[in-house]
Amino acid sequence: MNSAISARTLLFVPATRPERFDKALAAEPDLGVIDLKDAVFAEAKTAARDIVKPWRQEADPALRSRMAVRINGAGTPWHSDDVSARAAPDQILMVPQAAAGAGLENLGDGPSPSIALIETAAGAPDARTVAAAPSVCRLVFGSFDLAAELGIDPADRNALAQLSTGDPLPPLWHWAASASWAPSGSVGADGHPAIAPFLPSLPGRRGMFAAGSVDLHADLLIGSTILREQQVSSVCTTSGRSGDLVIVEVMTRLFDESSALCVTERQDLIYWNAVASPTRNYPAMPTQVDSEPLSGPLLSRDASGNWFLTTDPAVLMRFSPATANTHRIHYDYPYATWIKGYEGLVVHGPLMSIVMAEVVQLEPVMSNTPAVSGAVTRVEHRHRAPLFCGADARVERAEPEREAPGRQLNLQLRSGDTIHCGLTVTVHQPAAVRP
Numbered sequence: 402m403n404s405a406i407s408a409r410t411l412l413f414v415p416a417t418r419p420e421r422f423d424k425a426l427a428a429e430p431d432l433g434v435i436d437l438k439d440a441v442f443a444e445a446k447t448a449a450r451d452i453v454k455p456w457r458q459e460a461d462p463a464l465r466s467r468m469a470v471r472i473n474g475a476g477t478p479w480h481s482d483d484v485s486a487r488a489a490p491d492q493i494l495m496v497p498q499a500a501a502g503a504g505l506e507n508l509g510d511g512p513s514p515s516i517a518l519i520e521t522a523a524g525a526p527d528a529r530t531v532a533a534a535p536s537v538c539r540l541v542f543g544s545f546d547l548a549a550e551l552g553i554d555p556a557d558r559n560a561l562a563q564l565s566t567g568d569p570l571p572p573l574w575h576w577a578a579s580a581s582w583a584p585s586g587s588v589g590a591d592g593h594p595a596i597a598p599f600l601p602s603l604p605g606r607r608g609m610f611a612a613g614s615v616d617l618h619a620d621l622l623i624g625s626t627i628l629r630e631q632q633v634s635s636v637c638t639t640s641g642r643s644g645d646l647v648i649v650e651v652m653t654r655l656f657d658e659s660s661a662l663c664v665t666e667r668q669d670l671i672y673w674n675a676v677a678s679p680t681r682n683y684p685a686m687p688t689q690v691d692s693e694p695l696s697g698p699l700l701s702r703d704a705s706g707n708w709f710l711t712t713d714p715a716v717l718m719r720f721s722p723a724t725a726n727t728h729r730i731h732y733d734y735p736y737a738t739w740i741k742g743y744e745g746l747v748v749h750g751p752l753m754s755i756v757m758a759e760v761v762q763l764e765p766v767m768s769n770t771p772a773v774s775g776a777v778t779r780v781e782h783r784h785r786a787p788l789f790c791g792a793d794a795r796v797e798r799a800e801p802e803r804e805a806p807g808r809q810l811n812l813q814l815r816s817g818d819t820i821h822c823g824l825t826v827t828v829h830q831p832a833a834v835r836p
Contacts, residue, residue, distance in 0.1 A: 405493045408432035415440035416449035433468040446479045454486045469493035499531050500524040520546035566624035572777045573758045576751050580725035592729035610750030613668040615780045621663050628656040647672040708796040710756050720752050746790035754782040757812045757824040760796050779827040788821040
């Protein structure tokens with residue numbers, strides 16, 4: 402077990418090449434690893450297991466202690482048989498794609514427990530739970546597989562770095578970092594802050610985070626104290642296809658500890674009088690709640706380099722308090738559907754904008770897309786149609802609506818033929834220094 406705990410150099414050998422097992426150990430790595438997973442095709446896995454088991458049984462215990470076996474992960478057709486084929490209680494197993502509930506509890510707690518390989522987005526936040534499993538003696542970080550799943554460049558050492566005190570706050574994250582709660586007595590029946598007296602009376606009021614812009618003058622640093630100034634700069638009443646409209650413009654300025662201006666933001670909020678039609682076919686109330694998560698990662702990337710946003714009620718419930726958003730259409734299904742007439746829970750406008758801003762950070766690895774490098778100086782967002790919880794929406798490139806100074810990246814969030822949100826990011830690229 403000491404070799405498993407202290408090993409710094411690992412040498413992997415295909416399980417289908419038994420003639421290399423002893424040669425691998427002769428090279429004197431800290432730990433050899435017979436690989437039943439990546440190095441073996443699916444049709445050969447059973448035969449490979451049959452090759453490895455007798456070698457493990459006949460090998461000198463001193464050699465066996467220096468050779469682990471990487472088995473196939475939980476949920477694959479070969480995992481249980483790989484575990485059962487463990488030659489002896491002191492045989493070291495390397496468990497791929499380790500995560501909470503991924504079969505670690507079935508490995509036992511013999512004299513030489515297992516090495517857990519953290520290499521998935523699900524396993525990374527579960528690292529403490531995985532490390533506490535009785536069968537685990539050590540964690541190993543699989544950076545390449547994790548980078549591939551997240552769609553990032555494994556050579557980028559900062560890509561997987563966790564933000565900490567003193568780091569710059571990413572663009573638009575101030576919506577969570579500087580969120581403030583309205584007093585309960587000032588919240589209307591819809592959960593949205595009642596911003597009377599300047600808002601005209603709208604009996605069937607609906608609200609929408611419609612558009613805005615964020616100018617980033619300087620970095621806001623995590624852990625620092627900031628000053629927030631906010632004011633309603635204009636209220637405009639007009640009419641549209643939905644009836645009377647009220648457009649409210651809110652300006653926000655954020656200052657750092659030295660009183661330097663860091664962020665200037667404009668938000669356009671639209672309110673209108675919309676009473677649900679009594680003839681509308683409302684969605685049926687759910688009769689049961691699934692015990693399994695309703696979706697995978699919030700932001701995922703397919704093999705073609707396309708990015709997708711997928712939400713579930715838990716995501717919306719977590720985002721609401723993170724941004725101090727009490728609007729009931731985001732978490733109260735009966736209210737959103739039966740009272741307001743929406744098709745389902747409504748995805749937050751700021752959530753859609755933040756997700757697209759995050760894609761900009763990952764832009765260098767998007768296939769067939771030129772990288773946008775440099776400091777982000779401005780973000781403009783426009784929300785056109787509601788996105789409903791559970792619907793997959795694709796983040797894609799869009800044509801610019803107008804010419805503007807600076808280098809820009811234009812994105813839009815689309816499901817089917819509907820464009821839900823557009824985002825324009827402007828970056829400042831320092832002029833090249835001539836030699």
